[in-house]
Amino acid sequence: MDKLHEALRRHFGYTSFKKGQEEIVKSVLEGQDTVAMLPTGGGKSLCYQLPGLLTDGTVLIVSPLLSLMEDQVQQLKMRGEKRAAAYNSALTHQEKEYILKQLHRLKFLYISPEALQSEQMVRRLQTMKISLFVVDEAHCISQWGHDFRPDYSKLGDIKKKLGSPVTLALTATATEETLKDISRMLGLNEVRYLIHSVDRPNIALHLEEVQDTAGKNERLIELVRKLQGPGLVYCPTRKWAEELAGKIAEETRMRTEFYHGGMDAGDRMLIQQQFIRNQLDIVCCTNAFGMGVDKPDVRYVIHVNLPQTIEAYMQEIGRAGRDGKQSVSILLKAPGDRGIQEQLIQTEALTRQTIDFLYEKLADVRDERGARESLEQSGLTETQARHFSHLFFKFRHLGNKARELIYQEMDFRRQQKLNKMAGFAQITESKGCFREGLLSYFNETLSAGKSGNTACCTHCGLNLEDYETKGDHPFMNQLTAWEEELDTIFAASRDRIC
Structure with a gap:
């Protein structure tokens, strides 16, 4: 049994890798920036947890959901790895402060993309050795992805501030266009693509x-x-x-x-x-x-x-x-199914009149968190608030052109969703x-x-x-x-x- 399989058995109790896992693990251990696609259930978490246990330094995992982070931390602790924590908006102020004080002792830190916008957090991380920068559900970084999250789009800059550590971007479903966009947004120049079928034959x-x-x-x-x-x-x-x-x-x-x-x-x-x-x-x-x-x-x-x-x-x-x-x-x-989804997509989109109103509402707001809270109080969904505030701060320096650019971007997103939905409907027919x-x-x-x-x-x-x-x-x-x-x-x- 080679050293890698011995480590797999010792840390996880498995005698063999699932399809695709071994080459991803080896790529990361070789210090190669990697964009990997494994189907849902393919065991993506092992692809960064095993290299993390075999190298010095902290593994920083950007993850989009509280439940996802908590589940991964619990599983690590059940295996005996206590040096793991999740940092996100669900924590109390005291809990956040405790984790910040213990950062240097952590092997695995799970963090939401929103929490990673904190300058205090970034400064603390800059004092540490980040052995691996992991972007989970990486399709969220791309405008072409099906679940775009604006704060993901800033991860490339944060990665640079942390000294451009070895990066692993993971997703279960992405087109070739989305995969290339992931690499571009993260600033990965010499990247290895390890793409496995989305098919689940069972x-x-x-x-x-x-x-x-x-x-x-x-x-x-x-x-x-x-x-x-x-x-x-x-x-x-x-x-x-x-x-x-x-x-x-x-x-x-x-x-x-x-x-x-x-x-x-x-x-x-x-x-x-x-x-x-x-x-x-x-x-x-x-x-x-x-x-x-x-x-x-x-x-x-x-x-x-x-x-x-x-x-x-x-x-x-x-x-x-x-x-x-x-x-x-x-x-x-x-x-009537297609009409229902078209209506939902149209309802989620913001009209030009609504955009004008919201633009004025945010005139004196200085940060994205405050903007999101204000927008949600105005009746926007969390997704709408995230997207609008992202575009507002992206374009506000352009003055009068900003509103039109926001409208164009949101209209592009709406049309993209309509096109994707129509394409799926065609396949089902x-x-x-x-x-x-x-x-x-x-x-x-x-x-x-x-x-x-x-x-x-x-x-x-x-x-x-x-x-x-x-x-x-x-x-x-x-x-x-x-x-x-x-x-x-x-x-x-x-x-x-x-």
Whole structure:
């Protein structure tokens, strides 16, 4: 056994790497800036955790979600690595101060892109040896990505301030254009691209036409009664997620909850952990759910409406079958689906009149955090507020031209979303192999001999009965009081760094 595999066994208990992991780890250990794409469930966290354990210095991981960071920190501590912490807006002032004082003792620091804008944090990090700069969910850095986060776009400058350490950018779904943009935004000149297929062969892809929304709801109830779980049901709106969760719970008596971005952070964390611990059969959710949820045995993912992008769809179905076992994705379609998503995209976009009003409102605001708070108080969503404040401070020095440039940028984003959604809709309407159509978007082709496989997709002869429960539904763990659950969930966060 070579040294790398010995380290893998010693630190993680594995005897072999998952596909793609080893070459990413070796690339990082060779000091090579790397942009890597592994499918959802491909084990991206090991690609920086193992090199971090084998080198001196601190690994800085930029991560977009609180739940993702907390989960990774807890997993490291469970393996005995106590030198890990997450720094983000959920911490109290005292907790932030404690972590700042302990930075020099940390091996792994998870931080949100927003928190990394702090000059105090950057100054502290400049005094340390950063052995590896990791950008997780790196598609968020690109305007061409499906989940653009403005604060990600500043990471290239921050990396330079930290002495341009070896950089690893990780994503699960990105086009060639997005991957090149990631490299450009991070200022990576001699970069190694390690791109692996987005395909998850163990997830069968089922497309099903229904007459209308009522027909979807009826078919959904029928499916969750029959399918082997646990499962996720993705919904286009928060209201839809709440109503479907109630309907499923009432008609099937299955343990069902809803999850969306409008919920309190504690409630979201509770639902996520209950699902991970097999205390829930089904979660009805918006696209806010999923990133970083390390549950290996999700057996099905159902979409009750057309997702807005192929990238989002691939990420969401990738919640299923992380254990490598056969699972199924089901997309329920109705004639009005495309119109619903177009309306949602148009509603999220800001009109020229609204932009003029908001521009005046921010006239005396000096920092982006204050701008976001003001915008959210005005009724904008968190995503709208982030994007508008980013553009406001990007262009405000241009005077009268700024408003027009903001409008053009936001209109570009709106049109881009409409184009992506239309492209996905076209693939779902094709008469050919659904998997082939999806892979072609990423400039991939289906492996020889895979076309026509009955475990591939509806077009290739998929039989849903193969994914139904044989006998009774499996026993779920007992739900405990929510106070006890939350106490358990946050216990690791209260542990002091040894």
